[in-house]
Amino acid sequence: MTVSLIVGVGVGGALAGYHVPSPLALLCQIGMALAAHQAVEMTFDGGFSSTYRCQQPGCAFVARVTTNNAGERRRWQEIATDHPHNDWP
Numbered sequence: 909m910t911v912s913l914i915v916g917v918g919v920g921g922a923l924a925g926y927h928v929p930s931p932l933a934l935l936c937q938i939g940m941a942l943a944a945h946q947a948v949e950m951t952f953d954g955g956f957s958s959t960y961r962c963q964q965p966g967c968a969f970v971a972r973v974t975t976n977n978a979g980e981r982r983r984w985q986e987i988a989t990d991h992p993h994n995d996w997p
């Protein structure tokens with residue numbers, strides 16, 4: 909969250925130099941702060957992702973788990989294992 913605030917404040921400071929109207933600058937600050945927050949979350953929280961993809965031609969079953977929650981990961985592994993075309997080891 910700290911990184912997001914730094915990015916937001918930094919963008920605001922940069923835009924102030926270009927005389928951007930403050931409501932627009934505020935929106936840009938919020939947007940950049942949210943984007944930075946999302947990037948940090950994806951890097952550190954969701955960085956350990958697993959993808960289960962069905963190998964059967966014509967089947968589009970894909971389960972992508974991006975949480976570190978052990979129970980949630982286990983639940984999705986079971987869903988992938990229960991898939992009817994499952995031939996994974």
Ligand SMILES: [Zn+2]
Nearest residue numbers: 962967969993
């Ligand atoms: Zn399938």
